[in-house]
Amino acid sequence: MSRDPKTLRSRTWFDSLEYYSFARRAYLRSEGLTRESFHGKPVIGICNSWSELNHCNIHLRTVAEAVKRGVWQAGGFPLEFPTISLGEVFMKPTTMLFRNLMAMDVEESIRANPLDGVVLLCGCDKTTPAQLMGAASADIPSIFVTGGPMLSGQYRGKEIGSGTDMRKLFDLYRTGELSEEGLMEVEACSARSNGHCMVMGTASTMASIVEALGMTLPGGAAIPAPDSRRLSFAEQCGRRIVDMVWEDLRPSHVMTRQALENAVTVDMAIGGSTNAVVHLLAIAGRLGIELTLEDFHNISKRTPFLANLRPSGAYLMEDFCYAGGIPAVMKQLLPLLHRESITVTGKSVAANVAESECFNEDVIRSFSTALAPEGGTLVLNGNLAPRGALIKHTAASPHLLQHRGPAYVFDNYYKMLEELNRDDLPVDENTVLVLKNGGPHGAPGFPEWGHIPMPKVLLKLGIKDCVRISDSRMSGTSFGAVVLHITPESAIGGPLAAVQTGDEIVLDCAARRIDVNLPQEEIERRLAAFVRPAPKYNRGYGKMFLDHVTQADLGCDFDFLRAVPCGTVTPE
Numbered sequence: 100m101s102r103d104p105k106t107l108r109s110r111t112w113f114d115s116l117e118y119y120s121f122a123r124r125a126y127l128r129s130e131g132l133t134r135e136s137f138h139g140k141p142v143i144g145i146c147n148s149w150s151e152l153n154h155c156n157i158h159l160r161t162v163a164e165a166v167k168r169g170v171w172q173a174g175g176f177p178l179e180f181p182t183i184s185l186g187e188v189f190m191k192p193t194t195m196l197f198r199n200l201m202a203m204d205v206e207e208s209i210r211a212n213p214l215d216g217v218v219l220l221c222g223c224d225k226t227t228p229a230q231l232m233g234a235a236s237a238d239i240p241s242i243f244v245t246g247g248p249m250l251s252g253q254y255r256g257k258e259i260g261s262g263t264d265m266r267k268l269f270d271l272y273r274t275g276e277l278s279e280e281g282l283m284e285v286e287a288c289s290a291r292s293n294g295h296c297m298v299m300g301t302a303s304t305m306a307s308i309v310e311a312l313g314m315t316l317p318g319g320a321a322i323p324a325p326d327s328r329r330l331s332f333a334e335q336c337g338r339r340i341v342d343m344v345w346e347d348l349r350p351s352h353v354m355t356r357q358a359l360e361n362a363v364t365v366d367m368a369i370g371g372s373t374n375a376v377v378h379l380l381a382i383a384g385r386l387g388i389e390l391t392l393e394d395f396h397n398i399s400k401r402t403p404f405l406a407n408l409r410p411s412g413a414y415l416m417e418d419f420c421y422a423g424g425i426p427a428v429m430k431q432l433l434p435l436l437h438r439e440s441i442t443v444t445g446k447s448v449a450a451n452v453a454e455s456e457c458f459n460e461d462v463i464r465s466f467s468t469a470l471a472p473e474g475g476t477l478v479l480n481g482n483l484a485p486r487g488a489l490i491k492h493t494a495a496s497p498h499l500l501q502h503r504g505p506a507y508v509f510d511n512y513y514k515m516l517e518e519l520n521r522d523d524l525p526v527d528e529n530t531v532l533v534l535k536n537g538g539p540h541g542a543p544g545f546p547e548w549g550h551i552p553m554p555k556v557l558l559k560l561g562i563k564d565c566v567r568i569s570d571s572r573m574s575g576t577s578f579g580a581v582v583l584h585i586t587p588e589s590a591i592g593g594p595l596a597a598v599q600t601g602d603e604i605v606l607d608c609a610a611r612r613i614d615v616n617l618p619q620e621e622i623e624r625r626l627a628a629f630v631r632p633a634p635k636y637n638r639g640y641g642k643m644f645l646d647h648v649t650q651a652d653l654g655c656d657f658d659f660l661r662a663v664p665c666g667t668v669t670p671e
């Protein structure tokens with residue numbers, strides 16, 4: 100391994116004969132540094148998504164300090180820098196509208212600056228995929244430190260999980276079974292530490308995927324945010340990135356087609372969030388790797404569901420960490436993984452997990468005690484979803500996986516929320532709730548509207564789940580018989596636009612289909628009369644989003660950000 104400073108990318112900023120090299124060194128000295136701090140050393144950027152507007156990432160300044168310790172120890176020179184941050188529950192209309200903006204910020208901040216390597220600090224749902232996308236496009240040596248999950252929520256002697264249990268308790272409040280005071284008590288104890296949501300929601304899933312891709316050191320995904328081992332881990336990553344620079348180990352060497360398949364396999368085994376699908380498709384697009392929904396289906400078919408975590412299972416991320424975390428899952432999965440894929444350790448997946456152990460076989464199951472023989476996400480087609488749709492069938496009521504019932508259609512999300520509280524809403528347990536205009540163009544921004552709340556009339560009858568379908572997404576913490584990401588979306592004239600209240604909807608998970616029971620000619624007749632809604636943005640970033648966002652089956656990245664640019668796709 101050469102450690103010749105002449106090979107460093109940063110050298111062209113600091114060590115050329117031009118005036119500006121001298122000026123850059125002089126201005127760097129204004130930070131109070133001696134020449135010995137940086138001369139001839141790899142410059143390591145610490146890309147920090149810390150923000151007080153993003154509570155999940157609020158501890159990342161402390162994590163950055165631990166990374167810096169590691170960088171100094173290994174002979175590097177750390178420089179921390181911010182990018183925009185995407186706080187999942189604060190941002191309106193949805194963080195997904197801004198994932199690509201953050202990815203551009205990350206990519207260009209890396210590219211434009213004198214960095215030889217970068218450590219990326221992330222945690223909340225969209226910050227992780229945005230950084231993965233940006234790092235993939237910038238392609239200099241990169242390692243991730245995810246922020247880790249919160250400690251388990253504690254409510255009256257019971258563990259409660261972010262989103263998942265909060266939604267259940269909120270429904271009890273809607274029906275009057277939980278008082279205002281009770282709700283305030285839940286509010287105070289459900290998010291009781293730093294860190295991201297601690298069920299296997301999108302944040303935990305994406306952290307697990309970072310590890311499965313080989314973009315962080317083994318074991319990093321599940322360590323709780325306040326656990327001291329999170330900082331030790333960050334320090335190790337700081338040390339490792341310096342060697343990665345000398346080895347010139349880049350994202351394109353790690354995030355190969357095989358690594359993406361490993362990530363999909365782990366996603367299926369942990370019952371990961373449906374949002375992981377759209378993010379992985381976007382990351383693959385950045386790398387010029389063809390990954391399709393069919394790949395997800397094929398991998399799901401052969402992958403058992405092993406991680407007993409909410410919302411699909413019983414435990415929380417803290418339990419998962421103590422049980423062995425992702426290394427223990429990957430060790431079980433080795434027969435299904437590309438074992439020789441190289442990771443940021445410089446070693447293979449198989450070598451990384453060789454010594455891993457499972458310490459709780461109820462949390463991390465073996466193949467013989469798997470929770471289900473197949474993975475946690477099912478890819479659907481059918482006349483409503485010619486280019487695909489998803490259902491997290493492991494988090495749905497089993498009796499609804501084969502279902503037919505009349506549609507009750509909502510065109511507008513906010514009006515829908517009002518209607519769902521009506522005591523005279525004409526729905527029953529067979530009704531299929533349909534939401535249009537929730538996709539990338541329609542909402543716009545592809546928000547998490549797909550987990551349509553249960554109508555109050557049904558909750559009062561003790562009915563906790565019904566079939567709900569939309570072209571929208573849902574939070575990874577959500578659950579239920581919810582069909583999502585229907586593509587193409589209704590707002591650009593996808594078949595969902597043709598559905599009317601009273602039409603029969605057929606969900607057939609065994610056949611992987613979501614259909615409206617209408618003759619094709621009738622669907623086409625209705626679509627011929629479809630009028631595309633006026634765009635909601637005519638200027639600024641919103642307009643750029645609408646002009647360039649791709650559909651869910653291409654990851655909703657911008658067409659011009661993919662390694663092989665494509666046109667935005669409208670239905671044939």
Ligand code: FES
Nearest residue numbers: 155223295296302
């Ligand atoms: Fe940030 Fe859930 S709100 S991960």
